[in-house]
Amino acid sequence: MRIALIGQAAFGADVFNKLRERGQEIVGVFCPPDPPKGKLDPLKEAAQAAGVPVFQPPRMKDPEAEKQMQALNADLGVLAFVTDIVPPQVFNLPRLGSICYHPSLLPKHRGASAINWAVIYGDSKTGLTIFWVDEGIDTGEILLQKEVEIGPDETTGTIYFNKLYPLGVEAVVAAVELIQAGSAPRIPQDHAAATYEPPCDEKVSGMDWNIPGRALYDFIRGCDPQPGATTTWRGEKVKFYNAAYSAACHSHTPGEILEVGPTSLTVAARGGTLKIKRLRTKDLGKVKAEDFIKAKQPQVGERFGT
CATH class of the missing domain: 3.40.50.170 (Formyl transferase, N-terminal domain)
Known part of the structure:
Protein backbone atom coordinates (compact mmCIF):
# COMPACT_ATOMS: atom_id res chain seq x y z
CA MET A 1 0.00 0.00 0.00
CA ALA A 194 -13.90 6.78 28.74
CA THR A 195 -11.44 8.70 30.88
CA TYR A 196 -9.40 11.70 29.81
CA GLU A 197 -6.51 13.27 31.70
CA PRO A 198 -4.53 16.45 31.00
CA PRO A 199 -0.88 16.40 29.96
CA CYS A 200 1.36 15.24 32.80
CA ASP A 201 3.57 18.32 32.91
CA GLU A 202 4.89 20.88 35.37
CA LYS A 203 1.36 22.08 36.11
CA VAL A 204 0.43 18.76 37.73
CA SER A 205 3.82 17.47 38.95
CA GLY A 206 3.62 18.78 42.51
CA MET A 207 3.77 16.11 45.24
CA ASP A 208 1.08 16.01 47.94
CA TRP A 209 2.71 14.73 51.12
CA ASN A 210 -0.72 14.27 52.75
CA ILE A 211 -1.82 11.35 50.55
CA PRO A 212 -1.01 7.73 51.50
CA GLY A 213 2.59 6.70 50.92
CA ARG A 214 1.78 4.08 48.31
CA ALA A 215 -0.21 6.62 46.29
CA LEU A 216 2.65 9.11 46.58
CA TYR A 217 5.07 6.45 45.35
CA ASP A 218 2.78 5.73 42.38
CA PHE A 219 2.80 9.45 41.62
CA ILE A 220 6.61 9.52 41.64
CA ARG A 221 6.74 6.45 39.36
CA GLY A 222 4.21 8.01 37.00
CA CYS A 223 6.25 11.21 36.71
CA ASP A 224 9.50 9.34 36.05
CA PRO A 225 11.28 10.26 33.79
CA GLN A 226 9.08 13.22 32.79
CA PRO A 227 8.12 15.65 34.20
CA GLY A 228 9.64 14.46 37.49
CA ALA A 229 7.67 14.52 40.76
CA THR A 230 8.25 17.93 42.30
CA THR A 231 8.58 19.07 45.91
CA THR A 232 10.49 21.77 47.78
CA TRP A 233 13.45 21.72 50.11
CA ARG A 234 15.29 24.64 51.71
CA GLY A 235 13.15 26.93 49.56
CA GLU A 236 14.10 25.46 46.21
CA LYS A 237 12.36 23.10 43.83
CA VAL A 238 13.52 19.46 43.90
CA LYS A 239 12.44 16.53 41.75
CA PHE A 240 12.51 12.84 42.70
CA TYR A 241 13.37 9.84 40.49
CA ASN A 242 14.39 6.20 40.95
CA ALA A 243 12.35 5.78 44.10
CA ALA A 244 11.44 2.70 46.14
CA TYR A 245 8.66 2.30 48.70
CA SER A 246 8.41 0.32 51.91
CA ALA A 247 5.27 0.08 54.02
CA ALA A 248 6.13 0.78 57.65
CA CYS A 249 4.53 2.19 60.78
CA HIS A 250 6.22 5.30 62.15
CA SER A 251 5.38 8.58 63.84
CA HIS A 252 7.42 10.89 61.62
CA THR A 253 6.01 13.77 59.59
CA PRO A 254 5.65 13.03 55.87
CA GLY A 255 8.59 14.55 53.99
CA GLU A 256 10.97 14.21 56.93
CA ILE A 257 14.42 12.82 56.12
CA LEU A 258 14.90 9.66 58.18
CA GLU A 259 18.25 8.50 56.85
CA VAL A 260 21.06 9.91 54.74
CA GLY A 261 22.70 6.86 53.24
CA PRO A 262 25.69 6.59 50.93
CA THR A 263 23.54 6.23 47.80
CA SER A 264 20.03 7.26 48.82
CA LEU A 265 17.79 9.35 51.03
CA THR A 266 15.09 7.69 53.12
CA VAL A 267 12.08 9.96 53.56
CA ALA A 268 8.93 9.51 55.63
CA ALA A 269 5.57 9.16 53.91
CA ARG A 270 2.13 8.39 55.28
CA GLY A 271 2.18 4.70 56.22
CA GLY A 272 5.65 4.00 54.87
CA THR A 273 8.97 5.32 53.67
CA LEU A 274 10.42 6.39 50.34
CA LYS A 275 13.99 5.71 49.30
CA ILE A 276 15.13 8.27 46.74
CA LYS A 277 18.11 7.43 44.54
CA ARG A 278 18.11 10.30 42.04
CA LEU A 279 17.13 13.97 42.32
CA ARG A 280 17.10 17.13 40.24
CA THR A 281 17.74 20.71 41.34
CA LYS A 282 18.20 23.89 39.34
CA ASP A 283 21.92 24.14 40.05
CA LEU A 284 22.90 20.45 40.01
CA GLY A 285 20.64 19.17 37.27
CA LYS A 286 19.60 15.51 37.46
CA VAL A 287 22.09 13.67 39.67
CA LYS A 288 22.49 10.51 41.71
CA ALA A 289 21.55 10.80 45.36
CA GLU A 290 25.19 10.53 46.45
CA ASP A 291 26.04 13.63 44.39
CA PHE A 292 23.07 15.49 45.84
CA ILE A 293 24.14 14.47 49.36
CA LYS A 294 27.73 15.57 48.78
CA ALA A 295 26.71 18.95 47.35
CA LYS A 296 23.78 19.81 49.64
CA GLN A 297 24.63 18.01 52.90
CA PRO A 298 21.02 17.14 53.85
CA GLN A 299 20.47 16.31 57.51
CA VAL A 300 18.22 13.80 59.25
CA GLY A 301 15.17 15.64 60.53
CA GLU A 302 15.01 18.14 57.68
CA ARG A 303 11.80 18.06 55.65
CA PHE A 304 10.90 18.05 52.00
CA GLY A 305 7.74 19.92 51.14
CA THR A 306 8.52 23.02 53.17
Whole structure:
Protein backbone atom coordinates (compact mmCIF):
# COMPACT_ATOMS: atom_id res chain seq x y z
CA MET A 1 0.00 0.00 0.00
CA ARG A 2 0.96 3.64 -0.48
CA ILE A 3 1.40 4.97 3.07
CA ALA A 4 1.77 8.52 4.34
CA LEU A 5 3.51 8.39 7.72
CA ILE A 6 3.03 11.17 10.27
CA GLY A 7 5.26 10.93 13.32
CA GLN A 8 8.52 11.77 14.99
CA ALA A 9 11.42 10.58 17.11
CA ALA A 10 12.84 7.08 17.38
CA PHE A 11 9.39 5.46 17.50
CA GLY A 12 8.40 7.06 14.21
CA ALA A 13 11.72 6.01 12.66
CA ASP A 14 11.34 2.41 13.81
CA VAL A 15 7.79 2.24 12.44
CA PHE A 16 9.07 3.67 9.15
CA ASN A 17 11.84 1.09 8.89
CA LYS A 18 9.67 -1.85 9.95
CA LEU A 19 6.93 -1.01 7.44
CA ARG A 20 9.49 -0.83 4.65
CA GLU A 21 11.02 -4.13 5.76
CA ARG A 22 7.57 -5.71 5.40
CA GLY A 23 7.23 -4.45 1.85
CA GLN A 24 5.04 -1.40 2.40
CA GLU A 25 5.57 1.65 0.18
CA ILE A 26 5.93 4.85 2.20
CA VAL A 27 5.30 7.68 -0.24
CA GLY A 28 5.86 10.57 2.16
CA VAL A 29 6.74 11.42 5.75
CA PHE A 30 5.45 14.31 7.86
CA CYS A 31 7.45 15.30 10.95
CA PRO A 32 7.91 18.45 13.05
CA PRO A 33 10.06 21.35 11.85
CA ASP A 34 13.77 21.14 12.64
CA PRO A 35 14.77 22.62 16.01
CA PRO A 36 16.95 25.76 15.93
CA LYS A 37 19.79 23.73 17.39
CA GLY A 38 20.46 20.06 17.92
CA LYS A 39 20.06 16.85 15.97
CA LEU A 40 17.57 16.22 13.19
CA ASP A 41 14.51 14.15 14.01
CA PRO A 42 15.31 10.41 13.65
CA LEU A 43 12.26 9.91 11.43
CA LYS A 44 13.43 12.62 9.07
CA GLU A 45 16.90 11.08 8.97
CA ALA A 46 15.49 7.63 8.19
CA ALA A 47 13.26 8.98 5.43
CA GLN A 48 16.04 11.01 3.84
CA ALA A 49 18.37 8.02 3.93
CA ALA A 50 15.72 5.99 2.09
CA GLY A 51 14.99 8.73 -0.44
CA VAL A 52 11.43 9.26 0.81
CA PRO A 53 10.01 12.81 0.59
CA VAL A 54 9.86 14.63 3.92
CA PHE A 55 7.35 17.38 4.70
CA GLN A 56 7.64 19.67 7.73
CA PRO A 57 4.76 22.13 7.83
CA PRO A 58 4.81 24.40 10.90
CA ARG A 59 1.50 22.81 11.94
CA MET A 60 -0.55 20.03 10.42
CA LYS A 61 -3.51 22.45 10.38
CA ASP A 62 -1.69 24.68 7.89
CA PRO A 63 -3.03 24.64 4.29
CA GLU A 64 0.32 23.42 2.97
CA ALA A 65 -0.03 20.16 4.93
CA GLU A 66 -3.34 19.43 3.21
CA LYS A 67 -1.85 20.15 -0.23
CA GLN A 68 1.16 17.96 0.49
CA MET A 69 -0.97 15.05 1.68
CA GLN A 70 -3.29 15.35 -1.31
CA ALA A 71 -0.37 15.23 -3.73
CA LEU A 72 0.83 11.91 -2.25
CA ASN A 73 -2.30 10.02 -3.37
CA ALA A 74 -1.84 7.72 -0.37
CA ASP A 75 -3.93 4.66 0.40
CA LEU A 76 -3.48 4.97 4.17
CA GLY A 77 -2.29 7.50 6.73
CA VAL A 78 -0.34 6.17 9.71
CA LEU A 79 0.13 8.33 12.82
CA ALA A 80 3.12 7.11 14.85
CA PHE A 81 3.84 9.35 17.86
CA VAL A 82 2.07 12.57 16.88
CA THR A 83 1.88 15.52 19.28
CA ASP A 84 0.36 18.01 16.83
CA ILE A 85 -3.35 18.08 15.97
CA VAL A 86 -3.99 16.47 12.60
CA PRO A 87 -7.23 17.91 11.14
CA PRO A 88 -9.88 15.98 9.18
CA GLN A 89 -8.92 17.65 5.92
CA VAL A 90 -5.56 15.89 6.27
CA PHE A 91 -6.32 12.53 7.91
CA ASN A 92 -9.31 11.86 5.63
CA LEU A 93 -7.35 12.36 2.40
CA PRO A 94 -5.81 8.86 2.15
CA ARG A 95 -8.14 6.49 0.28
CA LEU A 96 -8.70 4.23 3.33
CA GLY A 97 -8.43 6.92 5.98
CA SER A 98 -5.83 7.02 8.78
CA ILE A 99 -4.89 4.97 11.83
CA CYS A 100 -3.12 6.05 15.03
CA TYR A 101 -1.05 4.43 17.79
CA HIS A 102 -2.08 5.28 21.36
CA PRO A 103 -0.37 3.89 24.50
CA SER A 104 -3.42 2.88 26.53
CA LEU A 105 -6.36 0.49 26.39
CA LEU A 106 -8.89 2.94 24.99
CA PRO A 107 -11.33 4.28 25.97
CA LYS A 108 -9.35 4.49 29.23
CA HIS A 109 -6.69 7.20 29.51
CA ARG A 110 -7.36 9.30 26.47
CA GLY A 111 -4.99 12.22 26.10
CA ALA A 112 -1.31 13.01 25.69
CA SER A 113 0.02 11.35 28.89
CA ALA A 114 -1.74 8.00 28.97
CA ILE A 115 1.13 5.98 30.43
CA ASN A 116 1.85 8.52 33.16
CA TRP A 117 -1.72 8.48 34.44
CA ALA A 118 -2.06 4.72 34.31
CA VAL A 119 0.92 4.49 36.70
CA ILE A 120 -0.16 7.43 38.85
CA TYR A 121 -3.59 5.86 39.39
CA GLY A 122 -2.00 2.56 40.39
CA ASP A 123 -3.38 0.55 37.46
CA SER A 124 -2.14 -3.04 37.32
CA LYS A 125 -2.36 -3.21 33.54
CA THR A 126 -2.33 -0.97 30.50
CA GLY A 127 -1.60 -1.51 26.86
CA LEU A 128 -1.85 0.04 23.45
CA THR A 129 -4.55 0.71 20.92
CA ILE A 130 -4.40 1.18 17.16
CA PHE A 131 -7.53 3.10 16.22
CA TRP A 132 -9.13 4.68 13.18
CA VAL A 133 -8.65 8.45 13.39
CA ASP A 134 -11.74 10.62 13.70
CA GLU A 135 -12.33 14.22 14.79
CA GLY A 136 -12.24 13.51 18.53
CA ILE A 137 -9.28 13.09 20.87
CA ASP A 138 -8.51 9.36 20.83
CA THR A 139 -12.19 8.56 20.19
CA GLY A 140 -11.98 6.60 16.93
CA GLU A 141 -13.03 3.02 16.30
CA ILE A 142 -10.61 0.37 17.60
CA LEU A 143 -8.64 -1.72 15.12
CA LEU A 144 -6.55 -3.73 17.59
CA GLN A 145 -5.31 -3.67 21.19
CA LYS A 146 -2.45 -5.26 23.12
CA GLU A 147 -2.36 -5.55 26.92
CA VAL A 148 0.66 -5.43 29.25
CA GLU A 149 1.06 -5.65 33.02
CA ILE A 150 2.27 -2.72 35.10
CA GLY A 151 4.67 -4.02 37.73
CA PRO A 152 4.37 -2.48 41.22
CA ASP A 153 7.74 -0.74 40.85
CA GLU A 154 7.73 0.11 37.15
CA THR A 155 7.91 3.69 35.98
CA THR A 156 6.41 5.44 32.98
CA GLY A 157 9.81 5.19 31.32
CA THR A 158 10.31 1.46 31.83
CA ILE A 159 6.77 0.62 30.69
CA TYR A 160 7.16 2.65 27.53
CA PHE A 161 10.67 1.68 26.49
CA ASN A 162 10.56 -1.97 27.60
CA LYS A 163 6.98 -2.80 26.66
CA LEU A 164 4.78 -0.33 24.80
CA TYR A 165 7.45 0.97 22.43
CA PRO A 166 8.53 -2.37 20.89
CA LEU A 167 5.03 -3.81 21.08
CA GLY A 168 3.69 -0.64 19.48
CA VAL A 169 5.97 -0.84 16.47
CA GLU A 170 4.85 -4.41 15.80
CA ALA A 171 1.19 -3.48 16.38
CA VAL A 172 1.29 -0.69 13.79
CA VAL A 173 2.72 -3.09 11.23
CA ALA A 174 0.13 -5.74 12.09
CA ALA A 175 -2.68 -3.18 11.75
CA VAL A 176 -1.45 -2.09 8.32
CA GLU A 177 -1.34 -5.70 7.17
CA LEU A 178 -4.88 -6.32 8.43
CA ILE A 179 -6.06 -3.32 6.44
CA GLN A 180 -4.21 -4.53 3.37
CA ALA A 181 -5.87 -7.93 3.72
CA GLY A 182 -9.30 -6.31 4.03
CA SER A 183 -9.87 -7.80 7.48
CA ALA A 184 -9.29 -4.83 9.80
CA PRO A 185 -12.11 -4.41 12.35
CA ARG A 186 -13.79 -1.16 13.36
CA ILE A 187 -14.96 -1.61 16.94
CA PRO A 188 -16.77 1.42 18.43
CA GLN A 189 -15.38 2.64 21.73
CA ASP A 190 -17.58 2.64 24.81
CA HIS A 191 -17.59 6.39 25.34
CA ALA A 192 -19.45 6.03 28.64
CA ALA A 193 -16.38 4.23 30.04
CA ALA A 194 -13.90 6.78 28.74
CA THR A 195 -11.44 8.70 30.88
CA TYR A 196 -9.40 11.70 29.81
CA GLU A 197 -6.51 13.27 31.70
CA PRO A 198 -4.53 16.45 31.00
CA PRO A 199 -0.88 16.40 29.96
CA CYS A 200 1.36 15.24 32.80
CA ASP A 201 3.57 18.32 32.91
CA GLU A 202 4.89 20.88 35.37
CA LYS A 203 1.36 22.08 36.11
CA VAL A 204 0.43 18.76 37.73
CA SER A 205 3.82 17.47 38.95
CA GLY A 206 3.62 18.78 42.51
CA MET A 207 3.77 16.11 45.24
CA ASP A 208 1.08 16.01 47.94
CA TRP A 209 2.71 14.73 51.12
CA ASN A 210 -0.72 14.27 52.75
CA ILE A 211 -1.82 11.35 50.55
CA PRO A 212 -1.01 7.73 51.50
CA GLY A 213 2.59 6.70 50.92
CA ARG A 214 1.78 4.08 48.31
CA ALA A 215 -0.21 6.62 46.29
CA LEU A 216 2.65 9.11 46.58
CA TYR A 217 5.07 6.45 45.35
CA ASP A 218 2.78 5.73 42.38
CA PHE A 219 2.80 9.45 41.62
CA ILE A 220 6.61 9.52 41.64
CA ARG A 221 6.74 6.45 39.36
CA GLY A 222 4.21 8.01 37.00
CA CYS A 223 6.25 11.21 36.71
CA ASP A 224 9.50 9.34 36.05
CA PRO A 225 11.28 10.26 33.79
CA GLN A 226 9.08 13.22 32.79
CA PRO A 227 8.12 15.65 34.20
CA GLY A 228 9.64 14.46 37.49
CA ALA A 229 7.67 14.52 40.76
CA THR A 230 8.25 17.93 42.30
CA THR A 231 8.58 19.07 45.91
CA THR A 232 10.49 21.77 47.78
CA TRP A 233 13.45 21.72 50.11
CA ARG A 234 15.29 24.64 51.71
CA GLY A 235 13.15 26.93 49.56
CA GLU A 236 14.10 25.46 46.21
CA LYS A 237 12.36 23.10 43.83
CA VAL A 238 13.52 19.46 43.90
CA LYS A 239 12.44 16.53 41.75
CA PHE A 240 12.51 12.84 42.70
CA TYR A 241 13.37 9.84 40.49
CA ASN A 242 14.39 6.20 40.95
CA ALA A 243 12.35 5.78 44.10
CA ALA A 244 11.44 2.70 46.14
CA TYR A 245 8.66 2.30 48.70
CA SER A 246 8.41 0.32 51.91
CA ALA A 247 5.27 0.08 54.02
CA ALA A 248 6.13 0.78 57.65
CA CYS A 249 4.53 2.19 60.78
CA HIS A 250 6.22 5.30 62.15
CA SER A 251 5.38 8.58 63.84
CA HIS A 252 7.42 10.89 61.62
CA THR A 253 6.01 13.77 59.59
CA PRO A 254 5.65 13.03 55.87
CA GLY A 255 8.59 14.55 53.99
CA GLU A 256 10.97 14.21 56.93
CA ILE A 257 14.42 12.82 56.12
CA LEU A 258 14.90 9.66 58.18
CA GLU A 259 18.25 8.50 56.85
CA VAL A 260 21.06 9.91 54.74
CA GLY A 261 22.70 6.86 53.24
CA PRO A 262 25.69 6.59 50.93
CA THR A 263 23.54 6.23 47.80
CA SER A 264 20.03 7.26 48.82
CA LEU A 265 17.79 9.35 51.03
CA THR A 266 15.09 7.69 53.12
CA VAL A 267 12.08 9.96 53.56
CA ALA A 268 8.93 9.51 55.63
CA ALA A 269 5.57 9.16 53.91
CA ARG A 270 2.13 8.39 55.28
CA GLY A 271 2.18 4.70 56.22
CA GLY A 272 5.65 4.00 54.87
CA THR A 273 8.97 5.32 53.67
CA LEU A 274 10.42 6.39 50.34
CA LYS A 275 13.99 5.71 49.30
CA ILE A 276 15.13 8.27 46.74
CA LYS A 277 18.11 7.43 44.54
CA ARG A 278 18.11 10.30 42.04
CA LEU A 279 17.13 13.97 42.32
CA ARG A 280 17.10 17.13 40.24
CA THR A 281 17.74 20.71 41.34
CA LYS A 282 18.20 23.89 39.34
CA ASP A 283 21.92 24.14 40.05
CA LEU A 284 22.90 20.45 40.01
CA GLY A 285 20.64 19.17 37.27
CA LYS A 286 19.60 15.51 37.46
CA VAL A 287 22.09 13.67 39.67
CA LYS A 288 22.49 10.51 41.71
CA ALA A 289 21.55 10.80 45.36
CA GLU A 290 25.19 10.53 46.45
CA ASP A 291 26.04 13.63 44.39
CA PHE A 292 23.07 15.49 45.84
CA ILE A 293 24.14 14.47 49.36
CA LYS A 294 27.73 15.57 48.78
CA ALA A 295 26.71 18.95 47.35
CA LYS A 296 23.78 19.81 49.64
CA GLN A 297 24.63 18.01 52.90
CA PRO A 298 21.02 17.14 53.85
CA GLN A 299 20.47 16.31 57.51
CA VAL A 300 18.22 13.80 59.25
CA GLY A 301 15.17 15.64 60.53
CA GLU A 302 15.01 18.14 57.68
CA ARG A 303 11.80 18.06 55.65
CA PHE A 304 10.90 18.05 52.00
CA GLY A 305 7.74 19.92 51.14
CA THR A 306 8.52 23.02 53.17
